[in-house]
Amino acid sequence: xxxxxxxxxxxxxxxxxxxxxxxxxxxxxxxxxxxxxxxxxxxxxxxxxxxxxxxxxxxxxxxxxxxxxxxxxxxxxxxxxxxxxxxxxxxxxxxxxxxxxxxxxxxxxxxxxxxxxxxxxxxxxxxxxxxxxxxxxxxxxxxxxxxxxxxxxxxxxxxxxxxxxxxxxxxxxxxxxxxxxxxxxxxxxxxxxxxxxxxxxxxxxxxxxxxxxxxxxxxxxxxxxxxxxxxxxxxxxxxxxxxxxxxxxxxxxxxxxxxxxxxxxxxxxxxxxxxxxxxxxxxxxxxxxxxxxxxxxxxxxxxxxxxxxxxxxxxxxxxxxxxxxxxxxxxxxxxxxxxxxxxxxxxxxxxxxxxxxxxxxxxxxxxxxxxxxxxxxxxxxxxxxxxxxxxxxxxxxxxxxxxxxxxxxxxxxxxxxxxxxxxxxxxxxxxxxxxxxxxxxxxxxxxxxxxxxxxxxxxxxxxxxxxxxxxxxxxxxxxxxxxxx
Amino acid sequence: xxxxxxxxxxxxxxxxxxxxxxxxxxxxxxxxxxxxxxxxxxxxxxxxxxxxxxxxxxxxxxxxxxxxxxxxxxxxxxxxxxxxxxxxxxxxxxxxxxxxxxxxxxxxxxxxxxxxxxxxxxxxxxxxxxxxxxxxxxxxxxxxxxxxxxxxxxxxxxxxxxxxxxxxxxxxxxxxxxxxxxxxxxxxxxxxxxxxxxxxxxxxxxxxxxxxxxxxxxxxxxxxxxxxxxxxxxxxxxxxxxxxxxxxxxxxxxxxxxxxxxxxxxxxxxxxxxxxxxxxxxxxxxxxxxxxxxxxxxxxxxxxxxxxxxxxxxxxxxxxxxxxxxxxxxxxxxxxxxxxxxxxxxxxxxxxxxxxxxxxxxxxxxxxxxxxxxxxxxxxxxxxxxxxxxxxxxxxxxxxxxxxxxxxxxxxxxxxxxxxxxxxxxxxxxxxxxxxxxxxxxxxxxxxxxxxxxxxxxxxxxxxxxxxxxxxxxxxxxxxxxxxxxxxx
Ligand SMILES: [Zn+2]
Numbered sequence: 001x002x003x004x005x006x007x008x009x010x011x012x013x014x015x016x017x018x019x020x021x022x023x024x025x026x027x028x029x030x031x032x033x034x035x036x037x038x039x040x041x042x043x044x045x046x047x048x049x050x051x052x053x054x055x056x057x058x059x060x061x062x063x064x065x066x067x068x069x070x071x072x073x074x075x076x077x078x079x080x081x082x083x084x085x086x087x088x089x090x091x092x093x094x095x096x097x098x099x100x101x102x103x104x105x106x107x108x109x110x111x112x113x114x115x116x117x118x119x120x121x122x123x124x125x126x127x128x129x130x131x132x133x134x135x136x137x138x139x140x141x142x143x144x145x146x147x148x149x150x151x152x153x154x155x156x157x158x159x160x161x162x163x164x165x166x167x168x169x170x171x172x173x174x175x176x177x178x179x180x181x182x183x184x185x186x187x188x189x190x191x192x193x194x195x196x197x198x199x200x201x202x203x204x205x206x207x208x209x210x211x212x213x214x215x216x217x218x219x220x221x222x223x224x225x226x227x228x229x230x231x232x233x234x235x236x237x238x239x240x241x242x243x244x245x246x247x248x249x250x251x252x253x254x255x256x257x258x259x260x261x262x263x264x265x266x267x268x269x270x271x272x273x274x275x276x277x278x279x280x281x282x283x284x285x286x287x288x289x290x291x292x293x294x295x296x297x298x299x300x301x302x303x304x305x306x307x308x309x310x311x312x313x314x315x316x317x318x319x320x321x322x323x324x325x326x327x328x329x330x331x332x333x334x335x336x337x338x339x340x341x342x343x344x345x346x347x348x349x350x351x352x353x354x355x356x357x358x359x360x361x362x363x364x365x366x367x368x369x370x371x372x373x374x375x376x377x378x379x380x381x382x383x384x385x386x387x388x389x390x391x392x393x394x395x396x397x398x399x400x401x402x403x404x405x406x407x408x409x410x411x412x413x414x415x416x417x418x419x420x421x422x423x424x425x426x427x428x429x430x431x432x433x434x435x436x437x438x439x440x441x442x443x444x445x446x447x448x449x450x451x452x453x454x455x456x457x458x459x460x461x462x463x464x465x466x467x468x469x470x471x472x473x474x475x476x477x478x479x480x481x482x483x484x485x
Numbered sequence: 486x487x488x489x490x491x492x493x494x495x496x497x498x499x500x501x502x503x504x505x506x507x508x509x510x511x512x513x514x515x516x517x518x519x520x521x522x523x524x525x526x527x528x529x530x531x532x533x534x535x536x537x538x539x540x541x542x543x544x545x546x547x548x549x550x551x552x553x554x555x556x557x558x559x560x561x562x563x564x565x566x567x568x569x570x571x572x573x574x575x576x577x578x579x580x581x582x583x584x585x586x587x588x589x590x591x592x593x594x595x596x597x598x599x600x601x602x603x604x605x606x607x608x609x610x611x612x613x614x615x616x617x618x619x620x621x622x623x624x625x626x627x628x629x630x631x632x633x634x635x636x637x638x639x640x641x642x643x644x645x646x647x648x649x650x651x652x653x654x655x656x657x658x659x660x661x662x663x664x665x666x667x668x669x670x671x672x673x674x675x676x677x678x679x680x681x682x683x684x685x686x687x688x689x690x691x692x693x694x695x696x697x698x699x700x701x702x703x704x705x706x707x708x709x710x711x712x713x714x715x716x717x718x719x720x721x722x723x724x725x726x727x728x729x730x731x732x733x734x735x736x737x738x739x740x741x742x743x744x745x746x747x748x749x750x751x752x753x754x755x756x757x758x759x760x761x762x763x764x765x766x767x768x769x770x771x772x773x774x775x776x777x778x779x780x781x782x783x784x785x786x787x788x789x790x791x792x793x794x795x796x797x798x799x800x801x802x803x804x805x806x807x808x809x810x811x812x813x814x815x816x817x818x819x820x821x822x823x824x825x826x827x828x829x830x831x832x833x834x835x836x837x838x839x840x841x842x843x844x845x846x847x848x849x850x851x852x853x854x855x856x857x858x859x860x861x862x863x864x865x866x867x868x869x870x871x872x873x874x875x876x877x878x879x880x881x882x883x884x885x886x887x888x889x890x891x892x893x894x895x896x897x898x899x900x901x902x903x904x905x906x907x908x909x910x911x912x913x914x915x916x917x918x919x920x921x922x923x924x925x926x927x928x929x930x931x932x933x934x935x936x937x938x939x940x941x942x943x944x945x946x947x948x949x950x951x952x953x954x955x956x957x958x959x960x961x962x963x964x965x966x967x968x969x970x971x972x973x974x
Contacts, residue, residue, distance in 0.1 A: 081538040094537065101531055103538060198774075200538040207773035236542045236775050313773055316570050319581030320535040324639075335637075339574055362572075362768035371770060 004031040007163035008477040011072050011220045014166050018071045025071025025115055029058035032073050032117050036164045039481070045139045045149070045158035047078045048086050049118035057115045069227065070113030075165035077156045078119035079126055080106055080211070081200035085116075089202045090124040090134040090152075093321045093328045093346025103200025104235065105169055105211045105228045112227045117165050120155030124348045125318065126176055126204045128152050129420045132411055133350045140407070141183060143445055143478040147404040150180030156214050157184040162481055167220050169228065171201055173209040174306055175400070175424025178436035181214050182399035182448030185438045185476055187221045187465065188214045190424075191229060192455045193431035195241045199234035203317040205310035206237075208428040216476045218437060218465040222247040225458065242456045248463040250470035253287040259294030259392035268419065269401045272442025277398050280439055280449050283471045284396070294388040294395060298380040302426035303418060305381070308361045308374035309429070314351075315358030321346060353414065382430045385454070394464060395452040397423045399436040403445035427452055435461040438474040446474075487603045487665070489658035490728055495697045495735065497728050498705055499663050500655035503670065504648050505680045506617060506688040507550050512645035513616040514541030514584060519647070521686055525640040533645040535579035540774050543568070547647035548591065548778055549788070550679040551614045554649055555592030556789045557673050560609055565779050566591045568614075568772040573765055576639050577618040585650075586613035587769040591778065597653075599666050600800045601810050607666050608654040617646035649679075655694060655705065660724040664717050667691060672796040672818035684715050691720055695727045697735065706731075707741040711748055712758060723748035727755055799823055806836045812844055822848070825858035825865055832869035838876070842868060846889045854893075862896040863889065871900035883957045884909040913960035918967050921954045926971065936972055944968065 004023055017023050033051050040046050054073070061071035081087050081099035083106075088094045102110065109116070123133035131139040131154025139154045141147040142162040149158040153170030157180035160168055170177040172190040181188025189212045196211045203209075213224035222245055231240030260281065265274065281291055323329035323342035330341035347355070361370035388395060400420055410417040427434045432455050439449035449468060453461045490497035512519050515532035531539040555562055569587035590613035598606045620640040651670070657663050671682045671689055682689040696708040711727055714720040726748065734741050745758040794802075800817035804810065816823045822843060830839040843858075847868070851861060871892065875885045884904070891903040904910055912918060925947060926933050936943045947968060952959050 081536075087537070089537065097537070099531075099536065099538070198538075199540050202537040203540075203774075205773075234542065235540050237773075312770060316572055316580075316582050316768075316770070319572065319574065320537070320579060322574065322576075322581060324576050325534055325579060326536065335576060336574075359768065362770055364766045364768075367768070367770075 004028055005483055006031045006035050006166070007481060007483050008216065009163070009166055010216050011069075011166040011223060012217065014072050015069055015223075019068070025058035025061045025073075026055055028071065029054050029073050029115050029117070032165060035162075036117065039162050040164055042145055043140050043142055043158050043162050043164070044137055045120055045155040045162065045164060046075070046118045047088060047090070047121050047136055047155065050085065053085070054115055054117055061113050061115060066113040069223070072114055073117045073165060074109055074114040074224075075117050075120050075156060075159045075168040076106060076109075077122055077153050077168070077170050079122055079171050079202045079204075080169060081202065082106055082116065082119065085119065087119065087202070088136070089126070090122040090136060091346065091348070091351070092135045093342070094202075095328060097327050099200070101200065103211075104197035104230075104232050106200065108228050108230055109169070114227070117159075120153070120159055120168060122155055123152035124351050125202065125314070126152040126171055126173055126209070127314070127350050127354055129175065129179055129417050130405075130407075130410065131155060131180070132407065133348060135348055138407055141404045142481050143183075143185065144404065145480075147406050147445070148183065150183035150400070150404060152176040152180075153214065154180045157181055157186055157188075160184070160186055160214055160216060161476070161478055163477070167213060167215040167224055169211055169224070170214045171209050171211050172424075172428065173205050173310060174428050175421040177212045177214060178399045178424050178434060178448075178450060179421060181436045182446060183404035185446035185474065185478065186214055186216060187218050187438070187469075188212065188436045189221050189225055189458070189461070190427060190434045190436075191225065191458060192241075192433045193428075194237050194239055195229050195456070195458075197230065197232035197235040197238045199232060203313075205313040206317060207313060208306075208310055218435070218462055218469050219247050221435070221465075222462045225462075229458070241458065243459065246459050246462070248459070248466040250466045251463070253284055253289035253464065253467050256284075256289040256394070256464065257392045258284055258289055258291050259388050259395045260291055261294050261296045261299070261388075261395065261397065264296060264299060264397065264423070268422070269398060270403065270442065273398050273401060273403065273447050276440045276442055276447040277396075277449065280468060281396065283468060287467055287471070292392060294392055296381075296384045296388060296395075296426065298377060298384050299426040301377045302381055302429055303422055305374040305377035306421075306425045306429060307357065307418060308370050309378065311354040311358030312361045312371050312374075313358070315355045315362065318347075318351065318355055350414070378429045381426050385426075385430045385432060385452075389454040393453070393460065394457070397450045397452065398439075399423060399448035399450040403442050403447060423450060431455065433458050433461055435465045437465050437469055438472060438476065439468075440472060440474065487659065487661055489662075490660060490725075491700060492728075492732055493736065494700055495732055496700045497658055497660070497724075498655045498696045498698055498708075499657035499660070499724060500694040501653045501657065501663060501667065502692040502694070503651040503667065504690040505554070505651065505674055505682060507547050507647040507649060508678075508680050508688075509544055509546045509550065509647055511544060513544050513547055513614070513647040514645055517645065520642070521688070523642055525642060528642045529644075533579065534641060541584055541772075543775055543778070544647060547614060550677075551591050551612065551647075551649050552780065552785070553677050553788055553792060554651075554674055554679050555595070555612050556785070557677050557792055557795055558592070558595050558597050558609055558612065558651065558670070560592035560595030560612055562591070562780055562785055563589065563593050564781075565589065565777050567777045568775045569769045570772050571615075571767045571769055573767060575618075576637065577621050577644070579619065579641065579644060583615060583618065584772055584775070585615035587771075589777070590614075597666070597670065598797055599662070599669055600797055600804075601814065605656075605658075605662060607656045610652040610654055612649055612651040615648050615650060617643050617648045619644035655696070655708075660721040660728070663693060663724055664721045667720065668717060668818060669796055672820070676793055676795055676820045684717070687715070690715065693720065693724050693727075695724055695731070696741075697728060697731045707743050709741070709743065710745045711755070712745055714748055716750075719748060719750045722750065722753065723755070726753055730755060796820075803836075803840075808837065808840050812840055815844065816840065819858075821858040828865035829869055829872075832865055833872050833876075835876075838872060842872060846886065850889075850893055861893075863892045867892055867900065874900055874904060878913065878960065879911065880904055880909050881911045881958065881961055883952075884911065909958060911960045912955045912958045913963050915967065918951075918955075918959060918964055921951050921959070922964075922968055922971055925950045925954060933972065944972070
């Protein structure tokens with residue numbers, strides 16, 4: 001065992017230790033590997049850990065005079081392609097699949113000198129809000145092992161909350177970074193659509209998803225976002241951020257106007273969540289901000305629009321998994337039967353459900369009533385936000401209407417599962433950024449505040465988040481995970 | 486229009502869908518080389534093999550070339566166009582969808598004129614850019630075809646090749662016109678350099694939508710689609726066979742089914758590939774991985790302004806210069822030959838004389854030696870020097886042909902040099918010709934008698950004899966005059 005206590009260790013602090021020569025990347029990496037060995041059997045947040053590979057990468061960083069982040073460990077959601085390292089998307093159909101190239105975001109991480117600890121669990125193809133839809137078994141919430149960590153980036157959230165990585169990358173299609181960050185007491189940033197490359201991200205719903213950081217602090221989230229928010233020539237929809245990402249300091253909120261869509265809060269929000277949210281409004285006021293009401297009348301249709309558009313895109317994106325070129329193949333007498341047998345064996349029930357919804361929504365005769373109509377709603381939701389941002393700097397909402405729910409509680413009720421993303425998925429439909437950060441506890445479980453801003457307002461969101469974070473003084477380490485616990 | 490196909494009160498209604506593989510350096514959505522005939526599955530990558538996480542990036546040059554084709558065909562170019570996903574499962578489609586265009590194509594409506602005394606126009610519906618499928622080879626099937634095949638292999642080199650699909654309205658009225666239209670369209674695409682349009686290699690493929698209707702009707706009959714006719718002759722024959730088949734059905738009181746047909750050129754028969762009931766639902770939707778393509782009027786004007794002379798315009802120019810239609814058409818559709826002609830005409834100052842040489846001696850030599858005009862050792866400069874010797878009367882046509890052959894055989898030779906070395910300068914002086922005539926008339930008293938007796942045509946024989954005597958060098962015109970004068974005296 002190395003002597004480094006990695007529980008609750010921020011990436012910024014780890015970076016400071018490395019740069020000050022207090023430890024080597026190899027020692028730090030070993031400390032995380034030890035921690036993984038100690039608790040990941042219970043949490044089950046990693047799908048793939050290759051200790052030798054990680055240590056070799058750490059030694060390589062120790063051998064060079066690297067950049068600021070050189071040698072800091074990280075964990076990657078297993079939806080992100082990693083060259084020569086198995087990448088499954090949480091699906092049987094990609095069991096044993098080894099990508100021939102890194103996702104752009106992983107390549108950016110490598111360039112910055114980050115050391116990968118492994119690949120984290122997720123709902124199969126990022127379809128889910130609990131990580132229970134992983135073909136490799138559910139991940140457990142470090143705050144309460146009988147509860148889900150949220151999803152789909154549940155593994156990326158749990159590894160950070162459990163001290164098994166200082167930070168991680170997740171992807172967010174309808175809340176998949178923010179909701180698990182909320183359930184696990186972390187900071188999660190969903191960036192503006194088109195500012196982070198999707199190349200190498202195994203596609204679920206192309207027009208909705210972005211890669212973003214999951215971290216213990218707002219500053220860590222900003223540091224990691226600096227690494228990944230880049231232009232690329234491998235994703236035609238990505239032009240990078242409009243301005244450099246700034247690591248924020250806490251400060252006052254004088255002159256800031258927050259909008260609160262109160263109508264959205266009236267139903268289905270747990271009392272504890274609501275109470276913490278109202279306390280944050282009071283904090284904002286105390287810091288000098290103004291709170292006004294805003295209306296997002298179409299956002300209540302966001303769930304319905306999302307569950308047409310996302311499955312429609314998914315139904316096409318997942319068609320490539322046909323057993324011909326890679327991944328699982330179930331042999332059959334002819335090619336059509338082979339497709340059917342392979343896809344039947346390779347996909348789990350939630351993935352099949354969404355492929356069927358999407359295929360139906362795009363079929364002749366239904367296309368206009370579902371797909372085209374959903375796109376109209378999407379446009380209206382975007383306009384709702386545009387209108388709101390004419391009067392406010394940012395919008396405040398809880399990230400999720402509930403705290404982490406028990407494993408199995410919503411598995412048989414897809415609609416209840418989908419409803420957990422009610423506050424997050426309108427943001428994806430609008431393509432705008434949102435920051436989720438811890439907002440105290442409700443019955444001993446993390447509650448969370450979501451700050452939504454106009455396109456390219458990441459620096460503002462990070463600055464606002466840092467202000468709340470300083471006031472919340474949230475202890476990011478779950479009680480059961482604390483040293484000696 | 487050349488004679489429309491009309492039989493027993495019915496007329497033909499034909500529309501074409503033409504696929505042109507663009508000759509860009511790289512594929513449509515990845516940077517793999519766009520090469521025909523390489524070792525199978527060598528020009529492939531994460532993107533064109535549809536690995537998880539791979540994303541398409543549109544080839545700007547393919548977009549530019551497509552717009553140039555659209556402009557050359559007289560299409561409107563909309564400000565915004567969009568890629569869409571066309572979904573179907575088949576091993577030739579790694580993503581199980583083809584990135585194509587649906588309701589917002591790169592090139593919109595246009596009108597294409599087939600010129601000439603019996604010319605006609607064809608309205609173009611659209612031209613859209615998409616990616617080609619992989620090549621399936623059905624092992625064990627005859628000629629790589631699926632029937633009788635035990636298994637299939639896939640060559641992904643072709644997948645992702647930029648493909649421009651040009652769709653016409655059903656404005657064509659005969660199989661021959663279909664061929665004429667396609668010939669001119671092909672020449673237009675070749676002229677702007679966007680594709681080689683080699684039907685044998687598959688870089689130009691044509692499908693035909695065929696129906697018949699009572700003459701004078703404005704409604705359309707049920708159409709069938711003939712797939713992938715890989716030569717102009719097969720296109721013409723396939724459409725002809727289908728028209729006859731449809732007429733037979735109608736006359737027998739039977740129904741024409743909407744179906745897709747394959748024409749077998751060896752047997753001349755048509756077989757059904759799939760019926761309307763089996764038609765795909767492609768579940769199109771806008772491609773979220775690509776941004777819409779936008780055009781600004783300034784760049785479009787610049788592209789349009791820099792197009793080379795197009796075959797239709799060239800046909801008009803050559804016709805107006807006095808060339809006969811058949812000659813003008815050949816030269817209009819062969820960019821290389823036309824460029825040679827223009828160069829030659831500039832040097833000789835006479836387009837018609839230049840055209841006669843290009844269509845005659847030059848083309849015969851190019852065909853015999855399998856060369857393109859630009860490859861010929863007889864450059865426009867060398868040929869112009871030869872023509873000058875004919876025009877100024879130094880040599881006659883017979884000698885000129887010999888000089889031409891000498892220029893082909895020896896790239897270092899000059900026309901004047903050959904004339905001198907072989908003593909080919911024509912014999913034109915009255916004295917020299919007079920001697921020959923005297924000798925010939927003396928040797929053929931019977932023919933002289935016959936001519937004087939009224940059998941005028943005998944003069945041809947006597948001219949020939951004189952020409953022979955001169956070693957082919959006599960000035961034919963002068964010879965005729967002198968001979969007549971001598972016979973009449
Ligand atoms: Zn490629």
